[in-house]
Amino acid sequence: MDTTGTLDEALQRLHSSGPERLGRLTNHAPMAVEALAARGQARGVHRWLDVYASKLEEFPSRVEPITTAGRRHALGDPRRAADWIDHFVREVAERPWRDVLALWWPRLLPGMYGGSTHPVIRVGHAVRTLLNGEPTEPRLTELAHGLGYWAARHRPVVVRRSPLPQDAAPAAALDAVTPIAERDGGFPARLERVTELPLWADAVTDPEDVRQRLTELVRAATHRYATHGHGDETMLVHAATAPNAVLRALPALPHDLWAPSLQAAWTASAAVTAMYAPDAPVAYTPPGSLTPEDVIEQALAHGDEHVVKLTDTALDFADEPALAAALRAIELSAPLR
Known part of the structure; x- marks a missing residue:
């Protein structure tokens, strides 16, 4: 993990910005800078952020404080993003962050599909930082921003299950x-058309089995990007990064929350696959002699935020198909400008 202070500096720069721009597009900067810092690329964080800064918007306006009585009504209301973030900033200031996460995780988990799964991904990055380093004020605030964004974009999904x-x-x-039949429109419109998904690993309850199954899912989804990423070079990233966010959060959660987390992660990965999978796979190019360090440096040079995040997930495995997936994302995606 970054011990230079660069990540904290970057997060402080970002916490005056909102979680979205243009009313619907996610601010990826907090996730990308955490990924770069975690992968030994702290020296490039501020330069990357200088380029990305044009995509940032100011922190949104507040409506009214979140109250216990009004919480249910405010859940899933993107207009209340600032109110929710304020709420969680207070929560993590008053109680241990693990307690806050354990309390709110089961409340938010059914709605992890809103915001194109970005809120849970942001939380996953924040939790990794807190688990692997000191709980500094910027890192606690980042967790609060992630949880607040998740609450504001909370969106459940109900589908039939085929065995x-x-x-x-x-x-x-x-x-x-x-795959869904109609593939026009953005993520929310396509998600409405996901009406049936396979039922997978639903009987798994032992915590270590859950961890293993979830790890296998993230690996499979990452490998699959190498051969299927051309279906949508951006959105198919989330088939791997969303379940990986859940996997990264598991060590901070009580064991009784692990099995439902596996099921929610599977639903997210499967739903993204249904929405964006191509008609046919293609062969991937092996990474050859490239090392994981070479690949993350290429991702940083390319700059696209989804490339950075997929590469970060790929390096959790760092085998040939995973590195090929990261290189495929670099090939398919437009560089950050």
Whole structure:
């Protein structure tokens, strides 16, 4: 993890910005700078942020404080993003951050599909930082921003479930996902058309089995990007990064929350697959002699925020298909300008 103070400086720069821009597009900067710092690229964080800064908007206006009585009404209301962030800033200032996370995780988990899954991804990055380093004020504030964004974009998904063999590998389960028929429109419109998904790993309850299954899912989704990423070079990133955010949060959560977290993560990955999978896979180019360090440096030089985040997830495995997936994202995506 970054021990230079660069990450804290970057987060402080970012906390005067809102979680979105143009009313719907996510501010990826907090996630990307955390990924770069975590992967030994702290020296490039501020230069990257200088380029990305044109995509930032000011912190949104407040409506009214979140109250216990009004909480249910405010959940899922993007106009209340600032109110929710304020609420969680107070929460993490008054109680241990793990307690706040454990209290709110089961409340927010059913709605992790709003905001194109970006809120839970932002929380996953924040939790990784807190687990691996000191709970500094900027890092606690970042967790509050992530949780507040999640509450504001909270959106449940209800789908029918078609059975799969209980021992089905995650790659086979993702192959079994039926693509939606109409593929026009953005993420919210496509999500409305996801009405059925395979039921996978629903009987898994042992915490270590949950961790293993979730790890396998993230690996499979990452590998799949190498052969399927051309379906949508940006959105298919989330089939891997959303479940990985949940995986990264598991060590900070009580064990009784792990099994439902696996199911929510599977639903997110499968839904993204249904919405954006291409008609047919393609072969990937092996990374050859490139090392993980080479690949993250290429991702930083390219600059696209989704490339950076997928590369970060790929380096959790750093095998040939995972590195090929990161290189495929670099090939398919437009560089940050």
